[in-house]
Amino acid sequence: MTEFVFKILESIGFHHPIHPAVTHLPMGMIMGGFLFGLAAYFLKNKELSNTAHYCEILAMIGVFPTIIFGYMDWQHSFEGEWIMLIKIKILLAVVLIGLLGLAIKFGGKKDGISIKTLIIYGLCLLTAIGLGFTGGELMYG
Secondary structure, three states: OHHHHHHHHHHOOOOOOOHHHHOHHHHHHHHHHHHHHHHHHHHOOHHHHHHHHHHHHHHHHHHHHHHHHHHHHHHHHHOOOOOHHHHHHHHHHHHHHHHHHHHHHHOOOOOOOOHHHHHHHHHHHHHHHHHHHHHHHHHHO
16 A cells, blocks of 8 residues: 555655654644643633633644654565664654643643643644654664
8 A cells, every 4th residue: 555655655766764844733723832831821811711722623633644644654665674773663652642631631621721731732743753853863864
């Protein structure tokens, strides 16, 4: 299946990995969620708290295609070799899904954002940074 997808993409002139192109949705939403959450917490603004919550929801939706395309790129470019950086990325992806689940569960409350929710948003951001750094190391050394 993976090679079939890459052959189709190559036939239309796309010769790049797919995963980097789709990482921007969840990673951008995670960053936005944290920044909107931070602003909501310090400004005591419910609308910003809602925006942060919606960012985390959209990040959760976007993380699954990102993982699927990451898997496909790993199979295509690394032939499924279990190198340490891949293991780290898989672990961080699982952690991120769990943290996003917590962020969604505790976010979006009527009384605004709590410090607990803000910390979870921050942990999501740190995990996303770890994933991006690990991916950069994997591709560029």
